[in-house]
Amino acid sequence: xxxxxxxxxxxxxxxxxxxxxxxxxxxxxxxxxxxxxxxxxxxxxxxxxxxxxxxxxxxxxxxxxxxxxxxxxxxxxxxxxxxxxxxxxxxxxxxxxxxxxxxxxxxxxxxxxxxxxxxxxxxxxxxxxxxxxxxxxxxxxxxxxxxxxxxxxxxxxxxxxxxxxxxxxxxxxxxxxxxxxxxxxxxxxxxxxxxxxxxxxxxxxxxxxxxxxxxxxxxxxxxxxxxxxxxxxxxxxxxxxxxxxxxxxxxxxxxxxxxxxxxxxxxxxxxxxxxxxxxxxxxxxxxxxxxxxxxxxxxxxxxxxxxxxxxxxxxxxxxxxxxxxxxxxxxxxxxxxxxxxxxxxxxxxxxxxxxxxxxxxxxxxxxxxxxxxxxxxxxxxxxxxxxxxxxxxxxxxxxxxxxx
Numbered sequence: 001x002x003x004x005x006x007x008x009x010x011x012x013x014x015x016x017x018x019x020x021x022x023x024x025x026x027x028x029x030x031x032x033x034x035x036x037x038x039x040x041x042x043x044x045x046x047x048x049x050x051x052x053x054x055x056x057x058x059x060x061x062x063x064x065x066x067x068x069x070x071x072x073x074x075x076x077x078x079x080x081x082x083x084x085x086x087x088x089x090x091x092x093x094x095x096x097x098x099x100x101x102x103x104x105x106x107x108x109x110x111x112x113x114x115x116x117x118x119x120x121x122x123x124x125x126x127x128x129x130x131x132x133x134x135x136x137x138x139x140x141x142x143x144x145x146x147x148x149x150x151x152x153x154x155x156x157x158x159x160x161x162x163x164x165x166x167x168x169x170x171x172x173x174x175x176x177x178x179x180x181x182x183x184x185x186x187x188x189x190x191x192x193x194x195x196x197x198x199x200x201x202x203x204x205x206x207x208x209x210x211x212x213x214x215x216x217x218x219x220x221x222x223x224x225x226x227x228x229x230x231x232x233x234x235x236x237x238x239x240x241x242x243x244x245x246x247x248x249x250x251x252x253x254x255x256x257x258x259x260x261x262x263x264x265x266x267x268x269x270x271x272x273x274x275x276x277x278x279x280x281x282x283x284x285x286x287x288x289x290x291x292x293x294x295x296x297x298x299x300x301x302x303x304x305x306x307x308x309x310x311x312x313x314x315x316x317x318x319x320x321x322x323x324x325x326x327x328x329x330x331x332x333x334x335x336x337x338x339x340x341x342x343x344x345x346x347x348x349x350x351x352x353x354x355x356x357x358x359x360x361x362x363x364x365x366x367x368x369x370x371x372x373x374x375x376x377x378x379x380x381x382x383x384x385x386x387x388x389x390x391x392x393x394x395x396x397x398x399x400x401x402x403x404x
Contacts, residue, residue, distance in 0.1 A: 207254030
């Protein structure tokens with residue numbers, strides 16, 4: 001059970017089930033949105049869904065549904081309404097008038113989590129840039145918030161003049177942040193260039209699949225990891241030795257469905273670790289009912305980064321949490337992923353694809369970690385042999401299997 005803070009804000013979450021979209025999938029989307037809200041520090045007291053062909057241009061959901069949600073918000077002292085899709089500035093204004101509470105969309109919620117999770121100056125700059133880019137077209141709605149933030153002194157003119165002043169301030173701020181990030185990018189590019197002699201391995205995957213836990217196991221370090229979304233924002237690089245082969249292992253920000261484009265752009269320098277990696281460890285939470293879609297989301301993001309064709313090892317994590325449900329013989333419904341045992345899944349393309357080597361592990365219980373190390377050793381060794389063909393030290397016995 002999720003442990004909510006005592007003073008957590010009360011929230012409702014709202015999603016649309018589009019034509020042809022399975023209700024189970026809609027439920028999974030709202031489960032993720034609820035986890036996002038929990039990560040941000042809110043407690044979800046109710047979820048609302050509506051079947052629509054397309055969102056309402058004024059209030060996203062239909063007028064009747066909007067009235068139903070507004071009544072619930074008034075009667076139950078709800079602080080925030082969170083939508084699973086990005087809202088237009090006009091939709092945000094209209095919905096706030098109807099609901100009478102703060103309204104967030106998925107993008108705004110993710111940005112809020114990133115802002116709370118950023119620790120280094122680099123990450124804070126990246127998040128701040130994305131926030132300002134999100135804020136710029138929404139200034140009319142957020143004017144009173146900006147006035148409180150800036151004190152309001154010297155801003156007593158007509159409303160539109162004040163808003164135009166803020167637009168100029170924000171555009172100037174965006175320009176300065178972009179210039180600041182360019183300097184940081186150059187510094188980080190120099191650091192990566194200095195590390196170019198070693199083989200580079202990068203952990204990628206959906207958020208909260210266990211990348212940081214695997215990083216800790218392989219590098220014997222103590223990187224922050226917890227059961228919340230986006231526990232890691234800053235890229236962490238560690239030197240790892242398996243057998244007597246050394247390589248660099250990096251842990252990057254997790255991907256997510258509908259990851260705001262502004263964040264992808266802002267985190268470009270962070271994601272350069274993925275672009276320049278020799279091997280990708282694509283970590284998958286096999287216990288998640290929608291792990292197939294999560295794989296597709298990660299692959300789509302890797303494609304945007306022009307990194308999809310890299311040498312990839314599929315790491316199916318959390319096998320200890322995999323929930324196998326045996327299908328009844330008289331059940332005429334199609335089998336789902338839950339109706340396949342782990343052994344059956346290992347025999348599919350996930351466990352037998354010759355191009356993408358695969359391993360099934362539990363990082364939490366340290367199950368099959370030796371198999372992961374040995375597989376990683378073999379892939380790193382192949383690249384070492386190609387890059388440094390005359391180094392005799394490479395031809396060594398692989399690491400001995402560990403006692404799990």
